[in-house]
Amino acid sequence: MQRYAAFDKREQVLKGIEAALGSTNKHTKLACTSVLLNMAIVLYESSQPPKALDEASALRVTQLALGFLDKASEEEDARHRAMLAIGSILPRDKGAIVAECKAANFLGKVSSLEEKLGAAASAELRSFIGG
Numbered sequence: 001m002q003r004y005a006a007f008d009k010r011e012q013v014l015k016g017i018e019a020a021l022g023s024t025n026k027h028t029k030l031a032c033t034s035v036l037l038n039m040a041i042v043l044y045e046s047s048q049p050p051k052a053l054d055e056a057s058a059l060r061v062t063q064l065a066l067g068f069l070d071k072a073s074e075e076e077d078a079r080h081r082a083m084l085a086i087g088s089i090l091p092r093d094k095g096a097i098v099a100e101c102k103a104a105n106f107l108g109k110v111s112s113l114e115e116k117l118g119a120a121a122s123a124e125l126r127s128f129i130g131g
Contacts, residue, residue, distance in 0.1 A: 004042060006035065006038065006039070007038075007039055007042045010039060010057055013035060013039070014039075014060055014061070014064065017032045017035060017036065017064055018064060018067075020032050021064065021067050021068065021071060022071065026075050026078070029068065029075045029078035030075065030077055030078045030081070032064075032068065032078075033065070033068050033078045033079075033081035033082045033085065034081055036061055036064055036065050036068070036081070036082060036085040037081045037082075037084050037085040037088065039057070039061050039085070040058075040061050040065075040084075040085035040086070040088035040089050041088050043057060043058050043061065043088070043089055043092070044088045044089065044091070044092060047092045053089075053092040053093070053094070055094070055096060058089045058092070058093070058096075058097060059096055059097060059100060061085060061089065062085075062086055062089055062097050062100050062101070063100060065082040065083075065085045065086050066082070066086070066100065066101070066104045066106065068082040069082050069083065069104075069106075069109045070104075076113070076116060079109075079113055079116075080113060080116050080117065083109070083110065083113055083117060083125070086101065086106065086125075087121070087124070087125050087128070090125070090128035090129075091128065093128070098128065098129055098130070101129050102129060106125075106129060107126060107129055107131040110122050110125050110126060
């Protein structure tokens with residue numbers, strides 16, 4: 001699958017996404033958050049127990065997704081995908097992702113997108129963070 005091909009080149013891809021973080025183009029934001037979501041899904045799928053989560057990549061994807069949540073305030077679809085990317089990683093986390101999310105006020109961001117995410121998904125995200 002294509003998402004696995006991109007995942008093999010994740011360092012290069014994530015550098016490109018980081019460079020695009022400040023873009024004002026809604027299509028760029030949507031494309032970048034789509035890639036982050038796909039990478040998060042690959043991280044989730046490739047860390048089925050007993051395999052360990054690639055914590056460095058998971059943290060990097062989370063940091064970039066949190067950055068998009070801060071900078072893409074008017075782009076609801078991009079924010080939604082960034083939120084889903086983080087939510088895909090959280091079930092495998094052993095603490096570093098939760099700490100990053102708490103530091104970035106992730107729970108406040110969940111509240112702002114609750115209508116788009118749905119009550120059940122929002123509650124699940126809160127449960128992962130402990131809120």
